[in-house]
Amino acid sequence: FTTDQYPRYKRNPNFKELSTDDIDFFKSILSPSGILVDNGKNFDDLLPYNLDWMRKYRGKSRLVAKPKSTEEVAAILKYCNENRLAIVPQGGNTGLVGGGVPVFDEIILSTNNLNKIRSFDPLSGVLICDAGCILEVLDNYLAERGYMMPLDLGAKGSCHIGGNVATNAGGLRLLRYGSLHGSVLGLEVVLPDGTILHNLSSLRKDNTGYDLKQLFIGSEGTLGIITGAVNVAVFGLNSFQKVQDTFIKSKEYLTEILSAFEFWDSGALKLLKLHPRGRKFPIEGDHQFYVLVETHGSNKEHDDKKLEKFLEDMLGTQVIEDGVLAQDTTQIKDLWSFREGIPEACSKAGAVYKYDISIPVPVLYQMVQDVKSRLMEANVFGENKLVTNVIGYGHIGDGNLHLNITANSYDPKVTELIEPFVYEWTEKHKGSISAANHLGYSKSPQMINLMKTFKQSLDPLGIMNPYKFLPQ
Ligand code: FAD
Numbered sequence: 001f002t003t004d005q006y007p008r009y010k011r012n013p014n015f016k017e018l019s020t021d022d023i024d025f026f027k028s029i030l031s032p033s034g035i036l037v038d039n040g041k042n043f044d045d046l047l048p049y050n051l052d053w054m055r056k057y058r059g060k061s062r063l064v065a066k067p068k069s070t071e072e073v074a075a076i077l078k079y080c081n082e083n084r085l086a087i088v089p090q091g092g093n094t095g096l097v098g099g100g101v102p103v104f105d106e107i108i109l110s111t112n113n114l115n116k117i118r119s120f121d122p123l124s125g126v127l128i129c130d131a132g133c134i135l136e137v138l139d140n141y142l143a144e145r146g147y148m149m150p151l152d153l154g155a156k157g158s159c160h161i162g163g164n165v166a167t168n169a170g171g172l173r174l175l176r177y178g179s180l181h182g183s184v185l186g187l188e189v190v191l192p193d194g195t196i197l198h199n200l201s202s203l204r205k206d207n208t209g210y211d212l213k214q215l216f217i218g219s220e221g222t223l224g225i226i227t228g229a230v231n232v233a234v235f236g237l238n239s240f241q242k243v244q245d246t247f248i249k250s251k252e253y254l255t256e257i258l259s260a261f262e263f264w265d266s267g268a269l270k271l272l273k274l275h276p277r278g279r280k281f282p283i284e285g286d287h288q289f290y291v292l293v294e295t296h297g298s299n300k301e302h303d304d305k306k307l308e309k310f311l312e313d314m315l316g317t318q319v320i321e322d323g324v325l326a327q328d329t330t331q332i333k334d335l336w337s338f339r340e341g342i343p344e345a346c347s348k349a350g351a352v353y354k355y356d357i358s359i360p361v362p363v364l365y366q367m368v369q370d371v372k373s374r375l376m377e378a379n380v381f382g383e384n385k386l387v388t389n390v391i392g393y394g395h396i397g398d399g400n401l402h403l404n405i406t407a408n409s410y411d412p413k414v415t416e417l418i419e420p421f422v423y424e425w426t427e428k429h430k431g432s433i434s435a436a437n438h439l440g441y442s443k444s445p446q447m448i449n450l451m452k453t454f455k456q457s458l459d460p461l462g463i464m465n466p467y468k469f470l471p472q
Pocket of ligand 1: 089090091094152169343
């Protein structure tokens with residue numbers, strides 16, 4: 001059988017179909033709460049695992065395994081490898097490109113029960129934890145000890161640290177703390193044949209041999225970082241050029257304390273107002289763009305002064321039209337909640353086509369405008385049309401754009417207008433795009449071949465998350 005999202009794909013006949021013997025094996029190694037089987041009666045129990053949160057990608061797995069330990073993971077993988085059963089690893093299932101959802105009937109290996117914090121060392125700031133720990137749980141755990149995770153995303157209440165590492169999630173604090181390539185010090189990885197690779201180094205500097213963990217981004221993570229005082233401001237601006245000017249100035253004025261620089265457009269604000277999560281948006285009037293600036297230093301008085309001076313000068317030179325500064329931690333959370341609420345507001349608007357794209361900042365917003373024009377020309381975007389919104393938001397710091405197109409329902413006509421247009425546009429502007437099956441637009445054939453060589457040597461039978469990422 002084929003699925004709607006991957007119409008060109010056929011189930012790989014080399015993969016075995018799940019049998020009663022296989023189910024009995026999994027039952028023998030997992031606890032009763034560690035296994036969900038579709039025996040025709042409890043299909044609904046499997047649906048949350050077979051379907052992604054946007055309800056865009058849907059697989060037909062008949063078995064979810066929820067191991068409690070690394071050894072159980074190893075036993076599952078060893079058995080699957082020996083019996084050619086395909087597997088899809090799944091964390092919090094918050095991914096945007098269907099990577100954690102089966103394409104056909106792959107077994108789902110969920111990290112839900114791998115949720116122990118193994119250790120935290122306040123001296124080095126190193127945290128060691130299981131792959132299934134929820135990002136927000138880790139952040140709260142560290143906050144109680146005066147530390148924080150170097151990673152923050154809108155999905156933090158559900159996503160797992162293993163999923164974050166697997167997707168090399170950038171998130172809202174990337175500008176200040178860099179990517180997970182720097183903050184993940186070690187990983188424990190189970191290879192497809194069941195071998196456990198212990199690489200849980202807690203050294204910040206380790207020059208010995210190949211840095212294998214970078215290849216394995218996609219397993220259990222060890223993270224941690226020291227923190228201090230935080231402040232946040234939100235501005236209204238009238239052009240994308242002014243968003244860029246503000247970014248340049250923010251680096252000049254706030255230098256070492258600048259920790260996040262986010263933007264969203266007026267379309268995103270319109271959606272936020274339509275689906276409010278609480279407090280009223282603090283900036284009156286209409287602006288084309290909004291920017292959120294966060295500082296993170298160690299001396300609150302000094303940081304506040306710097307941010308106030310920045311706001312004053314930006315207003316004085318009319319780079320920004322309006323702005324508010326958080327007065328306390330509640331207001332800091334409130335201001336962040338607007339930025340973090342955008343994905344949820346989009347999902348309430350019906351079907352949502354989401355693209356997570358890295359593009360050079362000067363042309364970043366051009367993408368949104370070009371997609372808008374294309375959909376308008378095709379007469380599918382506007383009042384009472386199929387497509388209801390085309391919005392852009394993201395992290396200016398790392399040239400990251402979230403392009404979201406909301407529609408009344410998923411429609412092949414809309415999909416054909418957007419894809420491969422978005423992928424080709426990204427390629428043309430030397431960007432890269434997260435997509436489960438469009439790597440060819442971001443990486444050269446030589447790089448893809450090298451990736452295939454690595455994949456082949458670690459997973460010769462190709463059982464791990466088949467059909468995705470590497471072109472077939
Ligand atoms: P899943 O969705 O379950 O899986 C994602 C991928 O990782 C799949 O391919 C899966 O097979 C694999 N995987 C999961 N766990 C493991 C494991 N233990 N071992 C091997 N492979 C594994 N991304 C950003 O980069 N920046 C953002 O700012 C950002 N904001 C977001 C905001 C919202 C509201 C949402 C819903 C998503 C956002 N994302 C963002 C996407 C982000 O990458 C994912 O939400 C998150 O990192 C995935 O974690 P997860 O546990 O939900 O993984």
